[in-house]
Amino acid sequence: MIDRLAIIHTAETTHSLSKQEIMLLLTSDEYDQQLFMAADRVRSKYVGDQVHLRGLIEFSNICQRNCFYCGLRKDNVQVKRYWLKPETIIEFASKAAGYGYKTVVLQSGENDIYTVADMQYILTEIKSLGLAITLSIGEKTRAQYEAYKKAGADRYLLRIETTDRKIYAKLHPGMDFENRLRCLSDLKKLGYEVGTGCLVGLPEQTIESLAEDILFSKAIDADMIGLGPFIPNDDTPLAGEVGGTFVTSLKVMAITRLLLPDANIPATTAMETLNKEGRMIALNSGANVVMPNVTEGEYRQMYRLYPGKICINDTPVHCRGCITGKITAIGRQVSQEYGYRTKK
Numbered sequence: 001m002i003d004r005l006a007i008i009h010t011a012e013t014t015h016s017l018s019k020q021e022i023m024l025l026l027t028s029d030e031y032d033q034q035l036f037m038a039a040d041r042v043r044s045k046y047v048g049d050q051v052h053l054r055g056l057i058e059f060s061n062i063c064q065r066n067c068f069y070c071g072l073r074k075d076n077v078q079v080k081r082y083w084l085k086p087e088t089i090i091e092f093a094s095k096a097a098g099y100g101y102k103t104v105v106l107q108s109g110e111n112d113i114y115t116v117a118d119m120q121y122i123l124t125e126i127k128s129l130g131l132a133i134t135l136s137i138g139e140k141t142r143a144q145y146e147a148y149k150k151a152g153a154d155r156y157l158l159r160i161e162t163t164d165r166k167i168y169a170k171l172h173p174g175m176d177f178e179n180r181l182r183c184l185s186d187l188k189k190l191g192y193e194v195g196t197g198c199l200v201g202l203p204e205q206t207i208e209s210l211a212e213d214i215l216f217s218k219a220i221d222a223d224m225i226g227l228g229p230f231i232p233n234d235d236t237p238l239a240g241e242v243g244g245t246f247v248t249s250l251k252v253m254a255i256t257r258l259l260l261p262d263a264n265i266p267a268t269t270a271m272e273t274l275n276k277e278g279r280m281i282a283l284n285s286g287a288n289v290v291m292p293n294v295t296e297g298e299y300r301q302m303y304r305l306y307p308g309k310i311c312i313n314d315t316p317v318h319c320r321g322c323i324t325g326k327i328t329a330i331g332r333q334v335s336q337e338y339g340y341r342t343k344k
């Protein structure tokens, strides 16, 4: 007899599972509530009840890559492209600090518009505002990562997207899985807090490969793990695909919490796109971070990775109030700390 409750118990107490055990949890929904509750207990015990907010600045939607799932891919001519001037990025960060954020995430498509000198200027200025800085700008050289780190970047998000090399190759033309691993390894060596994670529900993705994705985050001891459903975008080669489900994404996230008890795990925007309570459900199933959008003006509408993205017509002030209300309503508090990972 397969005892899935025993597997959940093992995960909760030892924070370790085999690939087969993870697959068993992913192939039945019978004990999903027990899984989510266990992840919630581990979250509470290791990282507490405070929710860390990270203000997301989407500073350019220009991308030289062609990831099959993403609306910002180079070949998507439907997108009106923009890049914010350094002064504007700094101004958005300054406003975010004014709204009470302790961290900003600078995210863009992968491009070479901003020189190392530009980035050094942006990072130095934002750092002087007393903010922690997370970068999410793709694959760069070690020298670039080093320069950003010296200029004040603290954390870096680079999802592996999928650890299935065959799927990776198909969905990322011209990209190299090995280089992505090199980037993650360089970032770690340079002293960044490193974030990774995967998409759930990619074409041809199996339960086994999802289990491997979870184990990958554990193997590299990721400090942050962001994951969510793949949501098909009409303007991409994956239009018409089925996409991931909310529940499977939530399960992958909950198991990730059990295995990485002290990591920072966001309740992602993609989760909320598939379920209007998605982020709060995620916060009650292992997550401890939310990344509200602090991009001002028209730009957030132009940063469309997938359809149905939430908050595209809202302002940073509105989202700040909205998310605080939701977090308070589920009995949690917005953290006033930087929210670095504390290894336990």
Ligand code: 5AD
Residues within 6 Å of the ligand: 069, 070, 071, 159, 161, 198, 199, 228, 229, 230, 231, 232, 233, 270, 305, 306
């Ligand atoms: N559905 C869900 N997530 C997506 N991303 C890109 N395109 C999609 C999509 N169609 C995610 C990728 C990337 C992050 C910034 O957005 O995982 O790492």
Ligand code: SF4
Residues within 6 Å of the ligand: 063, 064, 065, 066, 067, 070, 071, 072, 073, 074, 108, 109, 110, 138
């Ligand atoms: Fe560019 Fe990132 Fe989208 Fe890939 S996922 S096309 S690198 S913005």
Ligand code: FES
Residues within 6 Å of the ligand: 292, 310, 311, 314, 318, 319, 320, 322, 323
């Ligand atoms: Fe943007 Fe709720 S967080 S409207």
